[in-house]
Amino acid sequence: MLPRNAIAIRKTLGAATRAKIITAATNKTSTATLLDYPPGAYTGMRTFDKLGIMDFTGHTTRLANSLQQIHFPGQGAETSVVDSSVEAAAATKGLAPLRRLEVMKEETMNLVKAGLKFYYKNRTDDVLGSADETKVTVLCTWDPENQEPTLIAHFEPLKTPTTLRCKVEVHGSPRHHATAKDSQWVRDRRGLEASLDKDSNEAILVDNSTQDIYEGLSSNFFAFDRERRTILTAPLNSVLQGTILKVVMNVCNNENIPVEFKFPNLKEAHEWEGAFITT
Structure with a gap:
């Protein structure tokens, strides 16, 4: 070939x-x-x-x-x-x-x-x-x-999504130095990637003690709070700020959608209208 x-x-x-x-x-x-x-x-x-x-x-x-x-x-x-x-x-x-x-x-x-x-x-x-x-x-x-x-x-x-929905798994702990995009992370995450089911798109990193959601292996995570009509995403100094995250922020600003830099929490998932990842 x-x-x-x-x-x-x-x-x-x-x-x-x-x-x-x-x-x-x-x-x-x-x-x-x-x-x-x-x-x-x-x-x-x-x-x-x-x-x-x-x-x-x-x-x-x-x-x-x-x-x-x-x-x-x-x-x-x-x-x-x-x-x-x-x-x-x-x-x-x-x-x-x-x-x-x-x-x-x-x-x-x-x-x-x-x-x-x-x-x-x-x-x-x-x-x-x-x-x-x-x-x-x-x-x-x-x-x-x-x-x-x-x-x-x-x-x-560039791979394009084949469906409108994706499947994620909760795996692993937050990385130690999220603000530096070091290719060592590509090595460190291989075990988590290998453990994913065939039909899963991403692993979500969660603090096991608090159930706070940080980010994906190569994505940012967002949840939409149903009652407050607000998008929740991790504080910017705790994750790697992806390029598409900035696009989401611009769209929310233009559409007057509130964004709160607060960890989405797995225990509060029943309060979300939905969630999405960007990469």
């Missing part, structure tokens, strides 16, 4: 050295590609009208902010998202430009442009003439072996 997906890699970055962007076809998924590289800051984007990226500035801001929180102790050590004192000096120096939003935005834009051009050119089907959009996953990490930053983008067809 011919490869359907694509990757674009830019390994050496900075004002002094300009590295060539390398593009290639691949059969690997975005998840498999993330697992091929050391943990680092990542984000998942989607195209609109094939060539635009939804909330591109928001995604690059997330990358830069996450990279500021994630630290790279050096070869053979695990990624830390807390203690900056353990970061290798070479990583601090090499990643400094990419921790600035304006540099991250420019470098990511160049990478995604090159990758999308290659992806559309090499698709065997007429993706530009279809309704299909593209999922773009970007990872920025530190290569301890070559002592340089790695910036990579992966391109694959």
Whole structure:
């Protein structure tokens, strides 16, 4: 079978050295590609009208902010998202430009442009003439072996829901550092993903002691309180704020729908008119 997906890699970055962007076809998924590289800051984007990226500035801001929180102790050590004192000096120096939003935005834009051009050119089907959009996953990490930053983008067809409803399971506990989008989470959540039933779409993370609902493995969770006619969702500093969450906030603001940043609670599910996830 011919490869359907694509990757674009830019390994050496900075004002002094300009590295060539390398593009290639691949059969690997975005998840498999993330697992091929050391943990680092990542984000998942989607195209609109094939060539635009939804909330591109928001995604690059997330990358830069996450990279500021994630630290790279050096070869053979695990990624830390807390203690900056353990970061290798070479990583601090090499990643400094990419921790600035304006540099991250420019470098990511160049990478995604090159990758999308290659992806559309090499698709065997007429993706530009279809309704299909593209999922773009970007990872920025530190290569301890070559002592340089790695910036990579992966391109694959965006999956569209086949039904208006989805099934979720209550699994696991809230993650420790939700505000940093670290690809280590892709590794950590594999056990939960493997335990899901075949017809389940997502696992919802809940505090077992309080029954407060935080978020999904890769989604934000919302409930609609029937009596108060208010949308409930977890406090923003306790979850990763997805791009579509901001879209929901804009819609609610335009339609005068109240939103309360309060944990939906499983014990109060009988008080909801409905619930939904966004990703």
